[in-house]
Amino acid sequence: MDKKQEQKTIGYEQSKQKQLDDFRVDDSGQKLTTNQGLRVSDDEHSLKAGERGPTIMEDFHFREKMTHFDHERIPERVVHARGYAAHGYFQVYEPMKEYTKAKFLQDPSVKTPVFVRFSTVAGSRGSGDTVRDARGFATKFYTEEGNYDLVGNNIPVFFIQDAIKFPDLVHSFKPEPHNEMPQASTAHDTFWDFVANNTESAHMIMWAMSDRAIPRSYRMMEGFGVHTFRFVNEEGKARFVKFHWKPVLGVHSLVWDEAQKLAGKDPDFHRRDLWEAIEMGNYPEFELGVQMIEEEDEFNFNFDILDPTKIWPEEMVPVQIIGKMTLNRNVDNVFAETEQVAFHPGHVVPGIDFSNDPLLQGRLFSYTDTQLTRLGGPNFHEIPINRPVCPFHNHQRDGMHRMTINRGPVAYHKNSLQGNDPSPASAEEGGYVHYQEKIDGRKVRRRSESFKDHYSQATLFWNSMSEVEQQHIIKAFRFELGKVKSKDIQQQVVDMFSNVDQYLAEQIAVGIGAKPPVNAKGSGVTLSSPALSQENTIKVPDTRKVAVLAENGFNDSEVNEVIDALKKAGVTAEIISSHLGMITSADGEQLEVTHTFLTSDSVLFDAVYVAGGQQSVDQLKGQKEAMNFIGEAFSHYKAIGAVGEGRELLAAANIPGIETAAQVTGKEVYSTSGVVFSRDAENMDAFNEAFIDAIAGHRHWMRKM
Incomplete structure (x- = not known):
């Protein structure tokens, strides 16, 4: 690498940190002031009418301080409320020009800044780290073409196939509304009632009952984009793609008794582990992998590749490792960065596009709507942690917390007063062009027949587990369903999972006092995927x-x-x-x-x-x-x-x-x-x-x- 290129690389890697430096404040050695910069002489006593008299409304310092305190909290995320984050960078191993025109996937010498937030899903912000739950794994790439958000989980599939059911799912696993219990747990009636009556959840439940739901640390868990996206290259050729994050340290988990004890001994166990590892220089590393399917092969599988409750088995569609992410800097302020960061699966760059995954389509609306409420208005993109490192120009103005000062009289397109600036960019100039997919169909409220198989991949997952992992799954079912009060719901779940594996259903039934399934046949799947077992990890x-x-x-x-x-x-x-x-x-x-x-x-x-x-x-x-x-x-x-x-x-x-x-x-x-x-x-x-x-x-x- 020549010196000029080296300087470019270093500058690009540090671009986000340099941008954040404009907002960082060091209070050491400074005098106390109001928010307006007025120096304060006394911060111990409010202004009173006499030593024992009433507080006077004239006390502007007291009113400013108390008003700010009263409004310090913002609405926590409906899901993924408890999270922790870190800064880092990503480097691609070799140019991906054949598959995508995304610039951050072309030059191995460029270090693209990233911000990654890990999280639990079900619990509130004050819940414990080690509960049995899926984990969020969201990555914001600050690329030269704009921010790209890869919003994923540590489980590659989801509970539901259509986003319209997402509110129902979340309502079911949140604490029950009549008594607000249990916190950060799915071991209760409403969740398992949802599962038994929405059998598309079977595959996700197998993952959630496995050791994957109690990771040893954020540094030792996989990440998955879950949805099917598209790579599009310069020639306009598209391929279906799924994203994977592979931890360099391997995929490891806690045991259940350990996870429960940690929730009491150190509810911050995962966030402390991440913080301390980075402080010690043990920087977490994850390799980015992609699975790709040619468009002409879309229907060559015994599952629908757009179904978010299905994986693409790695033995059928190998994971190609294309780059590595390193997390090397802790946040300076958890609220300003971790809590105010706003991810969105619709934040993409040229070369990455969407598929017709019905869960993904709904999320593209939901995330923007959520950030408007949580962060107080449409200008959440101007919060320092969310600002792109590249310039941004448009005609969107005003709104709460507007930071940008746009000069001139024009705030519309098209215009002549400002030479039609800012004007759209052509594809050759880097303008985003949606992939042109031919659509032919009627407007209907239906689900594709190809989405109706709810059990075969749940069985695939079960078959792929070692004997120890299978026993952990059985015990997890027994624990969760053992907390369910309704005998009818317990029986429904046993009967449901007899469609996955008879032995599994029998063992669940024995553990919770339900009736073993009669004449259960399972799904008939005998295949396994060694890549799914943690026994085969690094x-x-x-x-x-x-x-x-x-x-x-x-x-x-x-x-x-x-x-x-x-x-x-x-x-x-x-x-x-x-x-x-x-x-x-x-x-x-x-x-x-x-x-x-x-x-x-x-x-x-x-x-x-x-x-x-x-x-x-x-x-x-x-x-x-x-x-x-x-x-x-x-x-x-x-x-x-x-x-x-x-x-x-x-x-x-x-x-x-x-x-x-x-x-x-x-x-x-x-x-x-x-x-x-x-x-x-x-x-x-x-x-x-x-x-x-x-x-x-x-x-x-x-x-x-």
């Missing part, structure tokens, strides 16, 4: 967190070797002890404690390591909290490591096979079901390698619980 130790349990008298050399090895593998180690401050090793060396057993918990970590040293281990054995820490990590299938005397704590915590395995095998390093220990500190290299491999494994399902 497994690396990078950015994992390990709790190091230690007290005074720990083995200093051993602990330092483990921490150094973990750091080299990209793993963060944090010291957990009975008190904050410093702990002292048997050799007199000191180590700073990160958390206590009161301020931390095993659910906040990916693995646990018990330090050797007899004095340290003896103290830990006397603490119930330390025992619970180990036991809970084991029950959540996490990696556990110990060296020397450290394995005594594992034995005291009743971790199966610790003493027996060491005696029978006589190995210096022993590893089974994610539990790794060494009888002494003589072979630390082998221990560290085995422990890091166990951490990378994420969960060790072979344990008998």
